[in-house]
Amino acid sequence: MENTQTYIAAHRFGYGANKKLIKQIDQPKAWLLNQMTTDSVSTELSALSLNWNSRQAIQAMALYRKQKKQEKNVNQMSNESMMMASSETTKKRLNKQSMQVVKLTISHAIESNNPFFWRLVDFFSNHFSVSANGQNMRALAPLLESEAIAPNIAGYFSNMILAVESHPAMLIYLNNEQSIGPNSKAGKRSKGKKGLNENLAREIMELHTLGVGAGYDQADVTELARAITGWGVDGAAKSTAGFMFRKGLHEPGKRDVFGKVYKAAGVEQGRQILKDLALNAKTAEFVSRKLVTHFISDDAPQRIVDEMVKVWLETKGYLPKVLAAMINDPLSWSEQNNKFKTPREFLISTCQACGVKRVRPDFVKSLSILGQQPFSAGSPAGYKDTQEYWAGPRAMMGRIEWAEHVSKFVKRVPTNIANQTLGPLLDERTKLLISRAESKQQAITLFLMSPEFQKR
Template identity: 45%
Template sequence: MAARHDAVLAPRFGLGPRLGDDPSRPRDIPAAIERDIARGRALPPGAETLPTSAAALAQNGEFQPEERRLAAQKEREAAEKAAADAIEAARRAGQRPPPGYQPPAARIFREEAAFRIRTAVEAELGFTERLVWFWSNHFCVAVAKGEQLRLTAGAFEREAIRPHVHGSFRAMLKAVEQHPAMLLYLDNRQSVGPSSRAGQRRGRGLNENLARELLELHTLGVDGGYSQVDVTSLARAITGWTVPGRFDEDAEMGAFFFNANRHEPGAKTVLGRTYPDAGLAQGEAILDDLARHPATARHIATKLARHFIADDPPADLVARLAKVFRDTDGNLPALYRVLVAASPAYPEPRKLRPPLDFAVAALRMTGRPVDPGQVLFVTQLLGQPIWNPPGPNGFPDTDAQWATPDGLKVRLETAMTFARQTPGAANPLAILDATLGPACSANTRQAVARAESRAQGLAILLMSPEVQRR
């Protein structure tokens, strides 16, 4: 029973077995989860080498002093010319050309993605990484918005999401809504109170994008009982939450800044409660109340249960999670512990791994060196490009998104390509025994054993229920 329990908990809360772990040794998955929780705000190795959001935005001309912008433009033009000359010289010499010039936004995005992928592949269980991805999708930004988001999407996850996944929802909410990436993605940088000093002087107006998604997606949910009046009032309360550039007031360029000149003056009423004019503190007080709202508790409980248990989450489990959310003031580890304790009641894996989970699980299982470019290509091909959801509601967290006929066909083709590219010495039965071990079904073992080639056997293993389901 313990082995069966482990076989359910490990894929449900982790990222799949790692080659080199002993599958025959019983693992205490709840203890591994507690170890992840105990690490708290600790950042994985490599995070310290990545730029802050402000430093990343400093690569963008809009967030540089004019003299630095002109110097950077000359540096870029010189680098582009040097790269083009090197490629031409290699071509003339009949040699393989070196990589071309990579713009700062593309380079930073790739470095951030590589950090994200390697951290997941190397994780003991992967529970924290699953949570980082879950919350990053809940509070999503999209690099398709432009260069500013390509520069900051990774920093957003490291600075606003990762430090709070084992903390409080309220702290994460504040960090998210005040992060430059979110303010840029949902256009709050352009939002100016109509009656503020800046609004009267420049004739600029309100932008409601962040306020609407904050209510509909980040906290209460679409059926959370708010109205358009609440959206507008909240949008007025968070005017002045901005990201300074070179034409803004004296503030740190690229970092969160409260601009009192753009803040709409006066009291604001949201969900029936009136908040006195208090500048930055007014919007923060509204966030605090939204984080504690019963509709928020229900919304977050539903999404967590859907992610970890089933597309149609059990109503009693959702109710239990919502109660714990309310009773603990949004303490997230308390919710995770409820999910772990309840998991034996739902013994069968019901969820199909999304593309990134699948790619990481394949790397963990085979022990292949991490090639971030390959993972970026695979996730793009399978419809889940990293940090680029189709809208502010993120990627859907249901099988219907991934289990389409075309999606499964491409997934199979991807598994075959991955298997063919894995070194020929890789024995799929040996990999099966070294990773799944007793958790593997007789049907899967037989199918892998009967494969016509090692590559085909490995592809069958990667497409098996034990790998595809979590």
């Protein structure tokens, strides 16, 4: 039983097992819980070693805009300006750095000994989905994951949501840096030409915290939007990571949100509302159900959700304790695999199982082929998380073709791959199919497309 749970821990909550990882899993539940400690998270982020952050990205974007402006006025450019690098060079550097962040994150997830942590980062990155549309978002989107989400996995949900909603990527994606309080100094000067933008406030309530049908109304959305006016981006990022509160844009006065009046002024007003939303029972229910749906079953067992909500309210949304409630429930350890892997999970688990450290096309292009290009969901709702969305005929053909392609470069013995990856979870029929395969490539492809590998 313990050996089976070892493989379930690696397969369901991580990206699959391998010889090295299995040796480290002495007690499956403890192994998972230990990945959500402050020390473990710090170690993972240090090992990731991105060497690129929002401050650098924003400064590079400022340079890019300056260069574009100068190039439009080429006849007025000084000799000093003529010596500057072109905007196209800066743009290429920006895009290269941004793409490197994505590739490093995926490759690190493949090799990490803490795969549950990276699964959680992936989950919350999709929960707080941003799309890399336009140059600003291409530069900033991947950094929301590494700067606001990953560092807060071992903490309180309230800290994560404060970090996310004040991150330059989210503020720009949902246009909050353009939002101006009608009665603010800037609002009065604009004489109605510029005003309130409710995009971020609406998605905070609908997608990030309470969820649809939680009982809030349009007035609550508007009041939250007013509370976070002035939350914007420091275009120079000289002394900050990019967030800037502009008092002159902030709507003055108290706010009434979801039945509570907030009298605090300035940036603190929005912070207090977000903290309360993070502690709300509706938020606990909404996020807990999404977590169970992601890890355990498309039809989330209500018993697990209820226990997570209870712990959420008792601990004020302390994520390690909330997730422990899911991990400790026997229903989470069924030998039946109920979750169909997303393309990202399929790619990472394939590379881990087969010992593949890089692929051609690269990780990002491969995910695009498989239908889940990073930061390209095209909606704040993110990518879908159910089998119905990922298991259609066209999507499956894409997986088969990709698996056949990758299997050409695998050096390991197919039967060893299958046994080490799934252990007791490997079906006898799959073993037989692998043994009867006409070639090594076919054997690996058959394993990668087997039901027990495709589902976790």
